[in-house]
Amino acid sequence: MKKVLLVLPSYISSDEALDLAVRRAREDKAALVALYLIAAGAADDVFDAFSDIGFIGDRPSSQVSEAMMKEYRQRGYEELGKVQIRAMEEGVAFEPLMEAGEPVEKVLSAIEGMGITTAVLVKRKERAILRYFQRSYADEVAEKAPCEVIVFTGGQGPIKEDKKDVKEVDRGRA
Amino acid sequence: MSVKIDTRPIWVLLGLKALRPLFFVTLAASFLYILGMTTPEGLTPEGQKAIAVFAVCLVLWVTNVIPLAITSILAIVLVPFLGVLSTRETYALFGNEAVFFILGAFILAGAVMGSGLSTRIALYMLSRFGSSPKKLVLAIFLLSAALSFFMSEHAVAAMLFPIVLEISKSLGIRPGRSNYGKLLFLALAWGCVIGGIATFLGGARVPLAVGILNEMTGQTIGFLDYAVAVFPLVVILLILGFIILMRSFPMDIQGVEGAAEALGKKLKALGKVRYTEYAVGVVMLATVLAWMFLGRRLGLSSIALTSVVFLFVLKLVRWKDIEEYVNWGIILMYGGAIILGSSLHKSGAAEWMVNGMVGSWATSPWSVILVFSLLALFLTEGMSNAAVIAVLLPASIAIADKLALDPALVTFAIAVPAGLAFMFPMSTPANALAASSNYISMRDMMRAGVIVNVLAWVLFNLVAAFWWPLIGMGY
Numbered sequence: 001m002k003k004v005l006l007v008l009p010s011y012i013s014s015d016e017a018l019d020l021a022v023r024r025a026r027e028d029k030a031a032l033v034a035l036y037l038i039a040a041g042a043a044d045d046v047f048d049a050f051s052d053i054g055f056i057g058d059r060p061s062s063q064v065s066e067a068m069m070k071e072y073r074q075r076g077y078e079e080l081g082k083v084q085i086r087a088m089e090e091g092v093a094f095e096p097l098m099e100a101g102e103p104v105e106k107v108l109s110a111i112e113g114m115g116i117t118t119a120v121l122v123k124r125k126e127r128a129i130l131r132y133f134q135r136s137y138a139d140e141v142a143e144k145a146p147c148e149v150i151v152f153t154g155g156q157g158p159i160k161e162d163k164k165d166v167k168e169v170d171r172g173r174a
Numbered sequence: 175m176s177v178k179i180d181t182r183p184i185w186v187l188l189g190l191k192a193l194r195p196l197f198f199v200t201l202a203a204s205f206l207y208i209l210g211m212t213t214p215e216g217l218t219p220e221g222q223k224a225i226a227v228f229a230v231c232l233v234l235w236v237t238n239v240i241p242l243a244i245t246s247i248l249a250i251v252l253v254p255f256l257g258v259l260s261t262r263e264t265y266a267l268f269g270n271e272a273v274f275f276i277l278g279a280f281i282l283a284g285a286v287m288g289s290g291l292s293t294r295i296a297l298y299m300l301s302r303f304g305s306s307p308k309k310l311v312l313a314i315f316l317l318s319a320a321l322s323f324f325m326s327e328h329a330v331a332a333m334l335f336p337i338v339l340e341i342s343k344s345l346g347i348r349p350g351r352s353n354y355g356k357l358l359f360l361a362l363a364w365g366c367v368i369g370g371i372a373t374f375l376g377g378a379r380v381p382l383a384v385g386i387l388n389e390m391t392g393q394t395i396g397f398l399d400y401a402v403a404v405f406p407l408v409v410i411l412l413i414l415g416f417i418i419l420m421r422s423f424p425m426d427i428q429g430v431e432g433a434a435e436a437l438g439k440k441l442k443a444l445g446k447v448r449y450t451e452y453a454v455g456v457v458m459l460a461t462v463l464a465w466m467f468l469g470r471r472l473g474l475s476s477i478a479l480t481s482v483v484f485l486f487v488l489k490l491v492r493w494k495d496i497e498e499y500v501n502w503g504i505i506l507m508y509g510g511a512i513i514l515g516s517s518l519h520k521s522g523a524a525e526w527m528v529n530g531m532v533g534s535w536a537t538s539p540w541s542v543i544l545v546f547s548l549l550a551l552f553l554t555e556g557m558s559n560a561a562v563i564a565v566l567l568p569a570s571i572a573i574a575d576k577l578a579l580d581p582a583l584v585t586f587a588i589a590v591p592a593g594l595a596f597m598f599p600m601s602t603p604a605n606a607l608a609a610s611s612n613y614i615s616m617r618d619m620m621r622a623g624v625i626v627n628v629l630a631w632v633l634f635n636l637v638a639a640f641w642w643p644l645i646g647m648g649y
Contacts, residue, residue, distance in 0.1 A: 011612060059498035060287065060332040067336035068610060075349065075612075 001029035246510020272385025278478025284499025318365025327370030599624035
């Protein structure tokens with residue numbers, strides 16, 4: 001059975017990506033897998049800011065981290081719940097996933113482990129000048145994934161194939 | 175099936191890989207270049223070495239490539255190694271009173287947090303006064319500020335953050351979409367920032383500034399003197415800050431019943447007030463009173479450390495717990511900053527830099543206060559406030575000497591604005607926390623923060639011009 005993966009990062013959401021993933025799953029008679037990503041560094045960044053500047057100790061910092069991770073997980077359940085409702089409305093089989101850790105690694109292992117045929121990703125809108133110096137997890141996944149990858153930029157449509165620094169290469173369908 | 179191939183130029187890819195080593199090689203080369211230069215006229219060889227160390231530390235503090243405390247260790251190593259100060263003199267600066275005051279204050283704050291007293295006060299105040307949406311925001315704002323009068327603003331932010339998250343959840347606020355969510359988290363961040371400048375206890379920057387002042391001039395600033403000097407600024411900023419908050423993010427919820435329920439549950443779960451909480455509260459109160467009225471006679475650090483001893487005598491804390499609440503990096507960070515400041519001053523480098531670079535505009539006391547307060551306010555948005563003080567204070571004290579201006583005034587002009595960071599998440603942990611909640615975006619923070627930043631600078635200078643002369647601190 002075909003599977004469509006919708007990746008939901010904790011810091012950005014896209015209704016267009018959700019619409020496309022559900023529509024694609026329905027058209028391809030595929031199951032929809034929604035993966036909510038809790039970025040590994042989300043709470044750690046704040047923890048580091050506290051402990052690096054040196055004003056408070058380990059206990060308050062870890063309490064902050066815990067509170068934040070709990071918050072992210074709760075948001076994850078809410079987001080996955082929304083996707084589940086949409087999937088039920090469209091009569092699409094649904095499977096939720098929630099992972100904390102390095103985004104590229106988690107998405108690729110989900111793609112490979114679950115036999116995903118299409119992955120729908122969302123990334124932040126990036127400034128042209130920064131594109132040379134930093135890459136989003138979505139670009140990296142698109143580069144390494146062994147399946148079709150559709151990338152949405154937050155609040156916009158799927159990325160066109162006329163970007164200067166990426167090219168579509170046909171690997172042939174299995 | 176498709177895959178995207180990275181076709182960025184090879185030099186970009188290699189450059190990205192080599193960025194960190196390249197940075198350190200460039201930094202080392204710049205350091206050696208400054209050391210190897212012909213010594214400029216009017217500057218001693220020791221002064222030139224001190225400037226080289228200062229330049230390296232400045233770059234590392236601004237970029238945060240390595241932890242701040244490690245940058246300080248580098249200063250501690252380089253200063254005696256290059257012969258700017260003797261080894262004995264360098265390490266003796268670690269025994270500075272400011273370092274021990276900071277340590278004592280943090281242990282006391284750790285005891286207050288560890289006993290649960292601060293959480294109980296916070297929950298009680300919020301459930302008591304947060305009966306409507308507007309009152310709840312005001313309660314968080316004022317509570318953050320009031321607690322920051324007595325303990326580190328960062329510790330206050332860390333303690334209140336989970337509570338504010340709980341409140342947001344109980345109200346069903348949507349992160350990033352709701353104005354009320356933005357209000358709650360900005361009230362927390364701004365309250366901590368404004369309250370943090372009110373006393374020596376809000377952050378370690380003021381004791382550090384007083385420590386450097388004392389090392390360089392022998393002068394000091396009393397606990398109460400400082401609080402009285404900044405009191406009007408704190409009050410006006412709290413009033414105007416709240417008005418700006420309300421104007422920037424109009425409220426979009428009707429009631430806060432859910433929050434009241436959540437707070438009530440949490441407060442109930444704490445149970446009755448325990449002996450430890452009472453006792454820690456009494457020790458903390460006695461300490462603050464002693465700082466206010468006996469500080470000059472007994473010394474702030476002696477009072478702080480005496481209180482710490484009392485905490486252990488009364489069995490109110492255990493060393494194991496205290497260790498978890500105190501970040502020992504502060505000793506290195508502040509010790510290093512004081513050593514760097516002293517080396518610039520004693521080698522004559524600070525005076526030389528002032529004469530060469532800023533002497534032209536520093537023609538009157540008010541221009542010095544205006545410019546240094548603006549510099550401190552600007553720099554603190556991008557680097558640690560302790561680093562701002564270590565960077566600006568030696569030069570400003572040298573200017574004060576030149577203009578026969580009381581060095582305590584320029585210490586105020588740097589130490590106070592250095593704590594007023596409203597614009598960026600990286601400026602202060604309180605802002606970082608607010609932004610990481612995702613309830614408020616960086617753009618929101620900047621949009622509202624820039625107004626308060628400008629306002630804070632104007633107000634600070636008005637207070638300096640009109641309030642300070644009234645309390646015998648005119649310039």
